[in-house]
Amino acid sequence: MPKLPSLVPAAVAQPLSRGTELVRGAVGSLTWGPALSVAKPAILSVFSKIERGTLLLVDEPAEFRRVFGQKLGAKYNENLTNGEYVSRRADAIPRVELVVKSEAFWMRLFLFADMGFAESYMLGEIECKDLTAFFQLFIVNREEMGNGTTWFSSLSTAISSLARTTNTLSNALLNISAHYDISNDMFAAFLSPDMTYSCPIWKMHPDPSEPEETLEHAQMTKLHRFIDGARIKSSDHVLEIGTGWGSFAIEAVKKTGCRVTSLTLSKEQKALAEERIEAAGFSDRIDVRLTDYRALETPERPFDKIVSIEMLEAVGQEFLGTYFACMDRLLKKDGGIAVFQCITMPEGRHEAYSKGEE
Structure with missing residues (x-):
């Protein structure tokens, strides 16, 4: 996986580097350990619903490896095996390895679902050499994962109910900071000079003879x-x-x-x-x-x-x-x-x- 500076601009990477502190703050009065004891099993439970394809999870902080979905024999991939064999049909659907480098990943994914996964990837908290295969794996298992359009739906539904009951002033500050404190330069790159970040009102019937409205x-x-x-x-x-x-x-x-x-x-x-x-x-x-x-x-x-x-x-x-x-x-x-x-x-x-x- 490329180093972080090559993935995102420094202006974006710098505030994101405070991510672990933001994640720790998000759990409120809970300590980090007990919070992880809730978040990690919830995410592993989602992974356990995989029936088609294979996910090899390598958790470096916890020093364990676990295979979800169809187990692959050594003749298919020596890195994706625990001694069990399945039919060749598994070779035609996604097989992917996800390496967890930091325990912050579990809380980030638990609290922020798909956005949390993306930020963990940018921060180097996880490594995945084939993101396309990773997302394909959950697409082919979407019926098992729930009724949503992505694999995060089961998780995010549960988290959203938690968030709605804990929408304190501190959580509101956390949510806004996570979105808007990324980089003013990033927003300036796609906003108009007035820096207005909301829907504009365009002319209903512009005159073709006039210059295009800005x-x-x-x-x-x-x-x-x-x-x-x-x-x-x-x-x-x-x-x-x-x-x-x-x-x-x-x-x-x-x-x-x-x-x-x-x-x-x-x-x-x-x-x-x-x-x-x-x-x-x-x-x-x-x-x-x-x-x-x-x-x-x-x-x-x-x-x-x-x-x-x-x-x-x-x-x-x-x-x-x-x-x-x-x-x-x-x-x-x-x-x-x-x-x-x-x-x-x-x-x-x-x-x-x-x-x-x-």
Whole structure:
């Protein structure tokens, strides 16, 4: 397996190198040993459902090897045998070796499912010479693994139920950090210059004779839709739930002269947002706080307006009541306006999707 620097850019690898600490923090009050005693057997139980093909698991920290699925005789592969023989039919379906280099892999996979597996691979916590065969192995066993589209479905369904009952302030911080504290440079590589990380609003019927609409223009259309929809004026104090990299706050102040208090749980986003705000000359009008909305104290004078752009997806359906109760507490009763944007889906897909961790 190539060394880590050749797999991912240094800007991505550096924050990921804190992964073990993040994983340890995710188990909350549990100690590392007892947490592993839960995570590892759960994952091995998933592996034990393999019926077609062969997975040789080499656990270096625990110094043991185990074969899941069809056992291969020495004449097929000396490295994939424990002395048992099967028919030649096994030779036509996936056979793969997975080497576990760090015990952090078990907790990462247990907590974050497919994303955890990908991060463990990037961090060198596991080695697998043939990832294609690895995923094929679980595809051909998908009926045994559960009804999901990937082998992680059985595991992630169980984990999602655990996550929904432990969505504490510290876990929310962990989830946001794992996603947004990877690298500002990485996000800048595919976002428009305004660094807006949410769905834009494109022209419904663009004029073919006009230049093609840019992503930045579509994002500005979206931001102005919020500013106008919330009827923000210069005297307003606006609360933004989910700072991103500061594009809404900057545009709102630029257009109306209002004040904005913006909340984020990402240290990386806060740092860059504040740089951009200072460069725009609005440091006296915009206050970016590293604070969960649930922890924000009710101000003496409630906020005139509240704006939240694609943050609801991170709340979880069980906590929507808590979320909107906080909005009610923070928004002024007379004339207050709150505007939200969120991603939706057909009702028929909701039940299955809600069991996942996306």
